[in-house]
Amino acid sequence: MNKIMNPEKSSWETLLERPTQNLDDIEEIVNSVFQEVKAKGDKAVKNYTKQFDGVTLSNPKVGEVEVSEACAMVPDALKKAINAAKNNIEKFHGAQRTTKIEVETTRGVQCWQEKRPIQKVGLYIPGGTAPLFSTILMLAVPAGLAGCNQIVLVSPPDKNGKIHPAILYTAQLCGIEEIYKIGGIQAIAALTFGTETVPSVYKIFGPGNQYVTVAKQIATKHGVGIDMPAGPSELLVVADRSANASFIASDLLSQAEHGTDSQVILVTTSEKLMQEVEAEIAVQIEDLPRKKIAEKAIENSKLIYLENEFLAIELINNYAPEHLIICSNKEDFYLEQISNAGSVFIGNYTPESAGDYASGTNHTLPTNGYARQYSGVNLDSFMKSITFQKISESGLKNIGPTIELMAEAEGLQAHKNAVTIRLNSLK
Known part of the structure; x- marks a missing residue:
């Protein structure tokens, strides 16, 4: 050192x-893969899996039989350890739930905030030099606690076209049914655009190498959220x-x-x-x-x-x-x-x-200095906060003049009119 x-x-x-590495060089490669996956779907994913992972797959989706066979291969001692870790992760992330926040900001003006799960999430699980089945616990457990409707897992296949048994065991333990043998840039692209086989998602989670990190950042340009730039x-x-x-x-x-x-x-x-x-x-x-x-x-x-x-x-x-x-x-x-x-x-x-x-605690964390502005993955990572408000007649009378004056000062007459018309109806 x-x-x-x-x-x-x-x-x-x-x-x-x-x-x-030089991210400009990586970004050029990522954009090329993204364009092809968007245009050709499964065919492009298949070709890139052959190119990058050295295996040709007729169907990347993992079936129930393959999951059952993999689970049987995992030693009981390891299963017990995975279950123990899952319990601790559930306890910590379950404790992160917050209740509805409700405030009457002015008499007759009720405002509140509630959290809703992100409906469709994608989990990227590295499987190259090390099969990170622990990352499934870190992502799938809070996704399940949050109530995400669809959880899609992608992980690169080995040279035999298989995913490590411990990854499949942990995935089924967490209730994940949609598992695909896809890795690298093409996996992120498939989750971004969707293919004939792989559904698109609203937010992508999970660590990876620099290619995966850049791919996730490129995904945000196509309307998909990510947990953080984790390299x-x-x-x-x-x-x-x-x-x-x-x-x-x-x-x-x-x-x-x-x-x-x-x-x-x-x-x-x-x-x-x-x-x-x-x-x-x-x-x-x-x-x-x-x-x-x-x-x-x-x-x-x-x-x-x-x-x-x-x-x-x-x-x-x-x-x-x-x-x-x-x-x-x-x-x-x-x-x-x-x-x-x-x-x-x-x-x-x-x-x-x-x-x-x-x-x-969660091990999916910000790297490369992003801890200055990003948090690690937590329960809220899988949720959105939605604000609500309801104004009564008396409430509009209380707050209306304030809105009218501010809207007029900004030169937004229609904004003012939306209040004035209502106030006139109450006279």
Whole structure:
């Protein structure tokens, strides 16, 4: 990892750059795929699946028999773990429900807000280098709690034209019936436009590589909503001499193994801890099955020493990490001062992996600095707030003159007339 000692603030912007590709090149590819899927539907999806995934599928939809066979292949111990995680995620997201808000703003003027589910949602589940069945829990559970009418799941097939058994087991556990073996750009395009087989949706959820991230952003140009621009995984750990170096190294590697374009950062006020963490990473990485992936990610990653916690929190808020782990005897300071982070993990015994799988919080989070303006996925992500109002005769008499004066001042006579006509009828 790159070691940086007391970097000047003027260098922070360059120092904290993410290891991303040229998005202009990616956008050109995405637009090309989108245009073809829009024009040719299933045929285009089939061709791109063959090109990108190396498999030809006569029908991308997963049938009941295939789901049953996959469920039988999942070990009972894993099924039990998935069920336990699902229960915790349901508890946390179920607690996020809010009640109807109703206010009489002026006598006779009643205003209220209610939430309604998004009717049609698409869930993108990565399945390339790692089958992220846990992401199904993070998306399908709140979608179900919200009451979405149609939940469509897409995930890339393997070379045998199959989806990982754990993905199919988790999908059926969450009550998802529409599952398609489609990945990458073509999956996002299919959910955007719809094909002869795949229904279009109103909002697309789920993480992916940079191609999927750009595809989701392009989808918004075609009237489809997205959860957030969620790209390669990232983790920042802030720690002092009270932290355990082996714990920190394991956390950094847990995110580094996600992909070669992942980024992990240690910010510390202890030079000794920095050295210990670097040594631990060198030891622990040797035993990882995904060592080559982790090594590439480590090349993009940094160990940063800063003199005090004031500089540390300023740098963290500037970076806006997807995941933030706090291992410090000044824990309260960081909790009070943190403004930009997707999800925060506190203390030596709170690994980021807990949020990835089973603590109950959601692991679909903003990356690439988007934690400055985006929240992670939650129950409200699958809902819309609709406002209502009802005005009585006396209410219109109370508020009417205000509306008339404001409309006239803006030069919108018809707006004023809509009130004046009603007020005249009440005289």
